[in-house]
Amino acid sequence: MEAKRQLPNVLVTGTPGTGKSTTCEQIAEATRLRHVNVGDLVRSQDLHCGWDEEYSCHIIDEDKICDALEDQMNRGGNIVDYHGCDFFPERWFDLVIVLQTDNTVLYERLEKRGYPQKKLSENVECEIMHVIVQEALESYREEIVQVLPSNTVEDLESNVERTVQWYKQVTCHVR
Template sequence: MTLFCLTGTPGTGKSSVSAELRSRGWDVVDGKAFLREHGLLGDYDEERDTYEVDLDDFNDALDGFRDSEGTVILDSHLSHFMDSSGIVVLRCRPAVLAERLMARGYSEAKVRENVQAEILDEILVEATETDIPVGELDTTSATVAEIADAAEKIISGHASDYPPGSTDWSTEMEEWF
């Protein structure tokens, strides 16, 4: 089995792109549901409004996918920490990201935390600290189908066509902080 990771700051479009990929016949695992179903959610951090996750336990629980035939796509903002064959990092302009998160009912503090993570390239930096091929996609104004097309190209071995670092939100830092 080949495991590919679809990751990005919450609100960048992982669930939408995953649904599109699933409709195209890909085997997609919802990371949040997987963690819940396998009892891997740790203590709840009220201050950050999130659950703690032991990344080693998460990675170990995915071994069953690695030992079978085919390709599986793991959709999770933590998936880039998993052993995989490739990583697709979704990005989004901070103002658009904030709108999406507010529409979900995120608190102001949670919106700011995620906007800051996006501006500082946190997930992209973490993903590129591995030897795993990484492709970066800006979802701000592209359609879900366009992003899914590009993700399929990355999965098929063309991550170098979507190089990490092609998206830079650093000039927007002053607007937020």
């Protein structure tokens, strides 16, 4: 952990629907980490440069997002939830978790979410091609990247538990 941070920062990334928000919420409940949902932040603080009709999503402004988060990331104690991971400063994170979901399971979750067909198949394809895993391994030191399955409730529980244990270990000196 960077010396100036009292508490660590964790990034939870993965294709939409892999369970980032659910996982982050549970970890945040069990630790002193604050859940930072970057998608919500983009919407609430207008950190975008418009709407992409083709992909039905905001065109995010990466610089604005990093500026908005810089101070709180320097203080530490954040669990950041976002489906991209290559534009954050590498120094921000002590642990990077990439959630992975089997394509049939992911398809059903995104269908339930009402994604348009194009967006749905793009995301499932992204998952099959391991796009986010590759992005994470290219952006952060391999030792801090953990690729975890997120198909079942048991996976969810285990992912939360191991992250809470990790957190306790790295913060045992913090009062």
